[in-house]
Amino acid sequence: MGAADPRPSVVVSHVDIVYRVYAGGRSGGSGERRGVRTVHAVKDVSFVAHHGESIGVIGRNGSGKSTLLRTVAGLVPPTSGEVWADGTPSLLGVNAVLVKQLSGARNIYIGAQALGLSKAEVDEIYDEIVEFSEIGDAIHLPMSTYSSGMAARLRFAISTAATPPVLVIDEALATGDAHFRARSQERIEKLRGQAGTVFLVSHSAATIRAMCDRALWLDQGELVMDGPVDEVVDAYAAAAERSLGAGGPVEPEVPGVERWKGRTRFHTSALVSRQGTPDRCDTVVLASGADLALALSAVPAATTVGAPVLLTSSKRLMKVTAAEVERLGARRVVLLGDAGVVDEDVADALRESGVAVERVEEGDAESVSVALLDDLDASSGVDTVYLVPGEDPMAALSAVLTARPGRDRVLLVGPEGVRDAHVEALRRIAPARVVVVADAEDVAEADLAPLRELATEGVERWLSPTPVQAAAEAADGLAAEAVGVVFVASSQPESVGDAVTGAAVAALANAPILLVDRDEVPSATHAQLERLAPSHVVLLGGEMAVAPAVRQSLAGYLRQGGPGRGESEGDVDL
Structure with a gap:
């Protein structure tokens, strides 16, 4: 994410918002009265936003x-306190003026x-709006006939056609596939590059992490935390996890299935x-x-030289990481990215130790993933590159x-496709x-032509594999009698961070890692757990990532004579 312009764009000063709602009620059996x-x-609530921030x-x-x-958008006046904005904010600009009975085309103009x-x-921009919204000929139909996804895409396309100084997006990006969310992120980056400020409300932690560099955490109307997005979202998730068990029973021990x-x-991590x-390295x-794709891409090369992959805040070296x-x-510590990715304060703290x-x-990130191969001296004897x-x-x-x-190795490819650096790396490997x-659409067919000359067994596409399926297929190559422990992580996008170090640890231990949904064991994972019948399962992440009921169900897959080391070690928590 780019650095923000130090000029304030929005100042919220000691804002209170109080409103009254009417509710039905009864009084002495004499009928309804409104309370x-x-x-x-x-x-x-007080904070200052700056130009270029998301x-x-x-x-x-x-x-x-x-x-x-x-209130920031000027639609709800504060009961007390003040809001200043450098320009007129836009609440995903246009919801109030769009008319469902009119066609999408007419609503573009409105x-x-x-x-x-x-x-x-x-x-001048009509065709661009239609193309971006991806609704095709439906643009000539009334908006009342649109699905929620189509309507959300059109609203987003219209709202970002201009360059508002402050854009407020409320859950608009929760609708749409990964392709549209990626295009939305590019559009937001363009707005920020033009010194705009973007506010995004979303229930998706993954969306907030991907599209924002700062976060505000509100609870019961109060501002709990304001800071770098990774730190605020993690603190919020941790609080949510604590509250999950605060009013109910503590998760029971499950012999043979420990939770880290x-x-x-x-x-x-x-x-x-x-x-x-357990060993020194x-x-x-x-x-x-904040960049989990880059962290994950480092795992195969890192484990080849016996190096674990750890996560830290982009702004400071976490105490647990330093320990x-x-x-x-x-x-030595190999730090992924320049000071814009991982602050120099992190490097300084490591050097001081x-x-x-x-x-x-x-x-x-794409260039870093390529250069990492040489930095770890881990680019020889490679079979497959993903x-x-x-x-x-x-x-x-x-x-x-x-x-x-x-x-095997994993390399990242950017929006511009396969670069000369990728080709040179593959030629060397x-x-x-x-x-x-x-x-x-992400990697053009034309980009693959030079790669076909470098891979002796050819180039293939692997279309839309889910991580659950990928993990299960990888476990197919393991003999059941050779498996003692299975690592299990969440398949949810917001929990990918739990799998980064886990994937490295599993690779170093030559153990499989399988994925489950928060509330159930997918069929592909079920089949592998039944076949492998491990003596021990290690569950990565807390109750918000994988529910206690799923942990209980994992015990049913343990090999007779288990549960192995889980009896003595139990859960481990930080």
């Missing part, structure tokens, strides 16, 4: 998120002109390394928790779970085959 209830939706707003339902941002564009200006969980993804990497790979680096006795720091700072879109951590997870320790984990 008035006062709701204090926002309580003394700010996520998180919190439980009813925490005041939408009310606060409607919405865009409401944003201040002239008819001539709308004429931390308060944040950084704590979980350090804990998984501590429990799963010379090298540690350290990645930002784990010290416990491992690492002489006596560790040699080597940055892989070749530019963007090419994965750098914007898709789930595709990266699928590739990493499939990659065989010591034999000379893999037997190349597997492209992307469709032709």
Whole structure:
């Protein structure tokens, strides 16, 4: 994410928002009467936003998120306090003026002109709006006939056709596939590049992490935390997890199925390394928790030289991370990315502890993933190289779970496709085959031509593999009698961070890692667990990632005579 312009764009000063709602009630059996209830939706909230920032707003339902941002957009006046904005904010600009009975085409003109564009200006960008919304000939039908996804895409396309100084998006990006969300992110980046400020309300932690560099956490109308997106979202998730068990019973022990969980993804990463990497090691790979695709792409190369992959905040070295680096006795830390990805304060803190720091700072994440091969001296004897879109951590997870320790590698590819650096790296590595984990829209067919000359067994596409399927297929190659422990992680996008260090630890232990949904064991995972019948299961992440009921069900797959080491060790928590 780019650096924000220091000029303030929005100043919210001690804002309170109180409103009254009417509710039905009975009085002495004489019939209905209407009562008035006062709701204090926002309580003394203050913050300053700057040009170029993208700010996520998180919190439980009813925490005041939408009310606060409607006030920022000028639609709800504050009861007390003040809001200043440099220009006129736009609440995904156009919802109030669009007319469902009119066609999408007519609404483009209504919405865009409401944003201040002239008819001539709308004429110039009309085709672009239609193309971006991806609704085709339906643009000539009434909006009342649209699905929620079609309507959301059209609203987003219209709202971002102009360049508002402040754009407020309330759950608009929760609808749509990964392709549309990626295009939306590109559009938001363009707005930020033009010194705009973006506020995004979403229930999806993955969306907030991907699209924002800062987050505000509201609870019961109060501002709980304001800071870097990774730290705020992790703190919110940890609080949600604690509250999940606060009013109910503590999760019972499950012999043979232990849970390794931390308060944040950084704590979980350090804990998984501590429990799963008992021996000292010379090298540690350290990645930002904000770029999980890059962190995952490093796993195959890192484990080839026996190096675990740890996560840290992009702004500071987490104490638990520093403690784990010290416990491992690492002489060097390979830091992924330049100071814009992982702050120099992180490198300085490592150097002060006596560790040699080597940055892989070749530019963007795709270049770093290529350069990492040389930095780890881990590019010889490669069988398969997986090419994965750098914007898709789930595709990266699928590739990493499939990659065989010591034999395969994962490289990231950016929006511009295969670069000369990729071709040169593959020429040097000379893999037997190349597997492209992307469709032709992400990696064009023309890009594959030079790769076909470099891979002795050819180039193939692997279209839309889910991480659950990828993990299960990878486990097919393991003989059941050779498996003692199985690692299990969540398949949910917001929990990908739990799998980064877990994938490295599993590879170093030559153990399988399988994925489950939060509330059930998918059929592909079920089949592998039945076949493998492990003596022990290690569950990565907390109750919000994998529910206690799923943990209980995992015990049913344990080999007779188990449960193995889980009897003595039990759960481990940080």
